[in-house]
Amino acid sequence: MTSHVLDSFINQATARSHLRSEPADSVLALAPLMLDLVEHAGTFLQPQHFRSSEAGYTRNLIYEAPDKGLSLYALVWLPGQWTPIHDHGSWGVVGVVEGVLEERAYVRVSPDRGADEGIDLVRGGIVLLRCGSVTSFVPNPDHIHVTGVPAERSRAVSLHIYGRTMNDFNTYDIEARTRRRITVAHNES
Numbered sequence: 001m002t003s004h005v006l007d008s009f010i011n012q013a014t015a016r017s018h019l020r021s022e023p024a025d026s027v028l029a030l031a032p033l034m035l036d037l038v039e040h041a042g043t044f045l046q047p048q049h050f051r052s053s054e055a056g057y058t059r060n061l062i063y064e065a066p067d068k069g070l071s072l073y074a075l076v077w078l079p080g081q082w083t084p085i086h087d088h089g090s091w092g093v094v095g096v097v098e099g100v101l102e103e104r105a106y107v108r109v110s111p112d113r114g115a116d117e118g119i120d121l122v123r124g125g126i127v128l129l130r131c132g133s134v135t136s137f138v139p140n141p142d143h144i145h146v147t148g149v150p151a152e153r154s155r156a157v158s159l160h161i162y163g164r165t166m167n168d169f170n171t172y173d174i175e176a177r178t179r180r181r182i183t184v185a186h187n188e189s
C-alpha cells in the first residue's frame with residue numbers, strides 16, 4: 001500500500017475492531033473512519049478498484065488482513081446490477097464514493113431456529129445512499145437485504161469493510177422459504 005490515507009484507515013480499523021468483541025461496538029467505532037475514508041477515496045483508489053463487468057456487480061479487493069479478521073473492498077455497480085437477497089454473518093460498514101447506492105431491507109417474520117428452511121421474509125424499507133454516505137450492519141439478528149442500482153440510475157462505487165474475509169454469504173429464496181451459503185467472487189487487488 002502506498003497511500004497514507006488508506007494505511008491510516010487500515011491501522012485504525014484494525015486497532016478499533018480488535019478492541020471490541022461486540023459487532024455493534026465495531027461498527028460504532030469504524031463508521032466515523034469510513035466517513036473520512038470516502039471523503040478521501042480519490043487519493044488512494046486505483047484503476048483496478050473500478051473494474052466492472054456486464055455480468056454483475058464487481059467486488060475488487062483493496063485489503064485483506066493476514067488473520068482474515070478484516071477485509072476492505074471496492075464494489076462497482078453498473079445500472080441494473082443487484083445482489084441476491086443475502087446476509088453476511090458479520091458486521092460491515094459501507095461508504096459510497098460515487099453515484100447512489102440503494103439498499104432494500106427484508107425482515108424475517110418466522111422464528112430463527114438456525115434452520116435453513118421455513119424462513120419467511122417480508123419486504124422492509126429502502127435507503128438511498130449518496131456519495132459520502134455511510135451505513136452499517138450487524139448480525140444477530142441477521143441483516144437481510146438486497147443492494148444495487150436501478151437501471152435508470154448511473155454507476156455507483158462503494159467501499160465495504162467487514163469483520164472477516166467476505167468470500168461467502170447466505171442467500172435467501174423467498175418462494176422456497178430457504179437459505180443457503182454461496183461463495184462470492186472478487187478480483188484481487
Ligand SMILES: [Fe+2]
Nearest residue numbers: 086088145147
Ligand atoms: Fe450486503
